[in-house]
Amino acid sequence: MSRARKKFALAIAIFVLGAGYLAFTGARGSMAYYLTVGELLDRGAALRGASVRLNGRVLPGVAWDQVSGRLAFTITDGTRQIPVAYRGVVPDTFKPGAEVVLEGTYDGATFTAIRLFAKCPSKFEAKPGGV
Amino acid sequence: MSEIGNLSVALAALVSAYGLVAALLGAGLGRADLQHSARNATYALFLLLTVASAVLLWQLLARDFGNAYVASYTSRDLGFWYTVSAWWAGQAGSLLFWAWLLAGFGALVVWRQSAYRELMPYVVATVMGTSSFFTLLLALVSSPFARLPFPPADGQGLNPLLQNPGMFFHPPTQYLGYVGFTIPFAFAVAAMATKRLDDEWIRATRRWTLASWFFLSLGILFGMQWAYVELGWGGYWAWDPVENASLMPWLTGTAFLHSVMIQEKRDMLKVWNLVLIILTFGLSIFGTFLTRSGVLSSVHSFALSSLGPLFFAFIALVLIVSFTLLAVRLPWLKSEGDLDSLVSREASFLFNNLILVGAAFSVFLGTIFPLVSEAVRGVKISVGAPFFNQVNIPIGLALLLVMGLCPLLAWRKASAANLSRNFLAPGALGLLTAFLLRVRGVGQPVAVAAFALCAFVTATILLDFHRGAMVRRSHGEPYPVALGRLVLRNRRRYGGYIVHLGVILLFAGMAGGAFRTEREAVLRQGQTVAINQYTLRYEGLSQYPTPGALVTAATLTVFNGDEPVGVLNPQRNIHRGHEEQPMTEVAIRSTLLEDLYVILAGIGEDGSANFRVIVNPLMMWMWIGGALLSLGTLVAFWPERREALRARARYLLVGAEA
Numbered sequence: 001m002s003r004a005r006k007k008f009a010l011a012i013a014i015f016v017l018g019a020g021y022l023a024f025t026g027a028r029g030s031m032a033y034y035l036t037v038g039e040l041l042d043r044g045a046a047l048r049g050a051s052v053r054l055n056g057r058v059l060p061g062v063a064w065d066q067v068s069g070r071l072a073f074t075i076t077d078g079t080r081q082i083p084v085a086y087r088g089v090v091p092d093t094f095k096p097g098a099e100v101v102l103e104g105t106y107d108g109a110t111f112t113a114i115r116l117f118a119k120c121p122s123k124f125e126a127k128p129g130g131v
Numbered sequence: 132m133s134e135i136g137n138l139s140v141a142l143a144a145l146v147s148a149y150g151l152v153a154a155l156l157g158a159g160l161g162r163a164d165l166q167h168s169a170r171n172a173t174y175a176l177f178l179l180l181t182v183a184s185a186v187l188l189w190q191l192l193a194r195d196f197g198n199a200y201v202a203s204y205t206s207r208d209l210g211f212w213y214t215v216s217a218w219w220a221g222q223a224g225s226l227l228f229w230a231w232l233l234a235g236f237g238a239l240v241v242w243r244q245s246a247y248r249e250l251m252p253y254v255v256a257t258v259m260g261t262s263s264f265f266t267l268l269l270a271l272v273s274s275p276f277a278r279l280p281f282p283p284a285d286g287q288g289l290n291p292l293l294q295n296p297g298m299f300f301h302p303p304t305q306y307l308g309y310v311g312f313t314i315p316f317a318f319a320v321a322a323m324a325t326k327r328l329d330d331e332w333i334r335a336t337r338r339w340t341l342a343s344w345f346f347l348s349l350g351i352l353f354g355m356q357w358a359y360v361e362l363g364w365g366g367y368w369a370w371d372p373v374e375n376a377s378l379m380p381w382l383t384g385t386a387f388l389h390s391v392m393i394q395e396k397r398d399m400l401k402v403w404n405l406v407l408i409i410l411t412f413g414l415s416i417f418g419t420f421l422t423r424s425g426v427l428s429s430v431h432s433f434a435l436s437s438l439g440p441l442f443f444a445f446i447a448l449v450l451i452v453s454f455t456l457l458a459v460r461l462p463w464l465k466s467e468g469d470l471d472s473l474v475s476r477e478a479s480f481l482f483n484n485l486i487l488v489g490a491a492f493s494v495f496l497g498t499i500f501p502l503v504s505e506a507v508r509g510v511k512i513s514v515g516a517p518f519f520n521q522v523n524i525p526i527g528l529a530l531l532l533v534m535g536l537c538p539l540l541a542w543r544k545a546s547a548a549n550l551s552r553n554f555l556a557p558g559a560l561g562l563l564t565a566f567l568l569r570v571r572g573v574g575q576p577v578a579v580a581a582f583a584l585c586a587f588v589t590a591t592i593l594l595d596f597h598r599g600a601m602v603r604r605s606h607g608e609p610y611p612v613a614l615g616r617l618v619l620r621n622r623r624r625y626g627g628y629i630v631h632l633g634v635i636l637l638f639a640g641m642a643g644g645a646f647r648t649e650r651e652a653v654l655r656q657g658q659t660v661a662i663n664q665y666t667l668r669y670e671g672l673s674q675y676p677t678p679g680a681l682v683t684a685a686t687l688t689v690f691n692g693d694e695p696v697g698v699l700n701p702q703r704n705i706h707r708g709h710e711e712q713p714m715t716e717v718a719i720r721s722t723l724l725e726d727l728y729v730i731l732a733g734i735g736e737d738g739s740a741n742f743r744v745i746v747n748p749l750m751m752w753m754w755i756g757g758a759l760l761s762l763g764t765l766v767a768f769w770p771e772r773r774e775a776l777r778a779r780a781r782y783l784l785v786g787a788e789a
Contacts, residue, residue, distance in 0.1 A: 066741060
């Protein structure tokens with residue numbers, strides 16, 4: 001191995017370690033459980049107050065105060081349900097039947113979301129008759 | 132009509148399979164007639180898929196709602212161009228679009244590049260193998276010609292979100308990029324299969340690579356533009372899996388584009404280049420799959436999507452075959468050149484590659500993190516935007532730095548004279564920029580570093596333009612002519628520089644995001660909201676129908692200081708057929724300095740309205756950077772006749788010796 005190669009290997013090692021450190025701290029800072037409705041209900045007590053990403057489908061019956069931006073709805077995994085409270089900008093893709101990912105916390109009764117991502121199924125796929 | 136479509140697709144699948152077998156047999160047995168027949172099969176494939184596409188387009192335009200795909204994505208009131216865009220709006224149609232592009236590219240290669248006689252059977256085999264997969268999907272799993280038993284009176288219409296010029300252009304450009312990388316990959320496979328492992332395959336596909344990279348870049352930019360104006364949350368990038376899927380092949384493709392230069396010039400990195408193109412192709416297929424199914428957004432949809440297992444099987448097959456071939460050929464892939472110094476152009480190219488691949492890897496890891504954590508710890512854990520930002524912002528800054536250093540470092544070993552000549556003045560300018568920004572009270576260290584690096588890199592590039600032009604001027608050309616000829620006579624080099632200038636503007640635009648400000652306000656008629664130097668007065672609501680929608684528009688008068696500068700009309704529209712999904716249409720006032728971005732978030736019963744107002748600094752420079760990047764690619768792409776002739780002569784010479 002030539003000297004330049006050794007130096008280069010060292011530089012690579014430093015780069016990889018640096019990137020790894022950034023990735024590690026970044027991941028630790030933004031890691032959250034990624035759960036379905038049923039999984040969250042099963043683990044409910046253990047996850048009280050923890051940061052959770054929750055995935056499910058919006059049920060019909062959405063209460064939305066457009067002026068305050070307060071939104072209350074229920075999401076389901078097909079069998080079980082969790083009520084959700086959210087305040088903020090509602091994406092256009094949000095509607096009953098849409099699949100959503102919520103970021104927030106669960107207090108055992110209501111899921112309080114601080115972020116709301118919605119993926120309308122018909123954005124990429126034809127939707128045969130709603131939910 | 133649908134029968135013709137179905138028949139064409141079925142025949143296309145058969146022709147693909149035949150082409151694959153004939154090409155491989157033809158090469159293996161040395162049968163010229165089989166090779167010839169396989170080449171002709173690409174023309175047949177293109178013809179068949181063109182017929183299928185024409186049938187689909189005809190049915191879309193004729194509103195043949197008996198076709199399930201047509202009924203799902205169009206309606207009677209949809210305009211001509213958006214009806215055309217329905218071709219790639221849904222899964223089945225976009226798969227047909229993919230296969231059609233691939234067949235077109237395959238036919239183009241066979242037609243224009245058949246001089247690469249020994250490589251061609253394997254190139255054809257790779258294209259046909261890929262095409263077999265897509266045509267089989269079309270024929271058996273996801274047909275765009277499925278019929279409905281009872282045709283509806285009207286279709287469901289195109290999702291209003293997709294009715295935007297950005298969405299007309301984004302998918303085709305993205306796909307041109309994804310599909311285009313098949314050709315360099317096919318030549319790489321052919322080079323490995325035939326042991327013709329010098330830089331022939333790279334020279335043969337240089338322009339394919341460049342064009343694919345260009346369309347991928349353009350696709351990402353159109354996507355960002357669409358997200359910015361249509362999704363209405365004030366940003367253009369959210370590290371969504373679908374976005375990540377388009378970014379990953381772009382990152383590895385960019386690395387490939389650069390590292391092949393090292394192989395051409397110094398005969399190094401042969402294995403690495405093959406690895407990069409294999410990864411880029413694999414990620415392109417992965418990207419197609421993710422955008423088509425949106426799988427990673429939900430926790431359990433891998434199993435739910437019928438395409439998922441098939442795509443994964445295909446990607447696995449591609450990776451296993453390519454890497455096995457690569458492993459078998461390792462003894463033929465010894466590098467002739469070696470790394471002489473850490474401060475040399477080779478080394479800086481290596482760092483550029485390391486950075487780009489590192490970024491791609493981090494994005495990949497973040498995207499599939501839930502799957503990994505479930506496999507390792509039995510629980511799905513996902514990472515959000517902070518992860519991607521924390522890793523990729525430093526990586527981006529490092530990339531910017533290398534972009535300034537790389538093109539001007541000497542080959543082999545840079546001398547102190549070389550360093551001071553090229554970097555002293557730009558380095559000083561960069562530091563001065565940082566200093567001035569700090570003095571002016573700009574507090575964001577990351578943004579300050581980004582702007583300083585932008586200034587540094589811009590200076591190195593302009594300095595090199597200037598020096599080149601001065602040399603020509605000393606031979607008697609006036610300065611502007613000298614500058615123009617300099618670029619035209621060295622298109623690859625100076626085209627590349629222009630692309631770099633575009634990328635710098637993109638970085639500057641992204642750095643501007645650090646100074647974004649945001650206000651939220653519920654206003655009654657006549658009330659105002661202030662943000663930075665702007666004041667917006669809410670004048671009232673108006674409602675009117677258009678052919679496709681009921682529009683509710685707010686009127687806001689914008690004051691810059693005390694001076695009225697314009698009126699903004701953010702809207703909430705109810706589209707016919709999508710009543711449950713009101714569409715926010717943002718209003719944007721763009722200047723070179725900043726965008727004023729207004730969202731009508733909600734409307735109260737009493738006429739009061741909820742606004743979100745955002746000031747996005749330097750946004751315009753992102754789009755200008757994108758235009759400059761396109762211009763630069765065009766310059767680098769424009770054929771140099773002499774080079775083409777040389778390459779051909781070289782090829783014939785090598786062929787004669789063999």
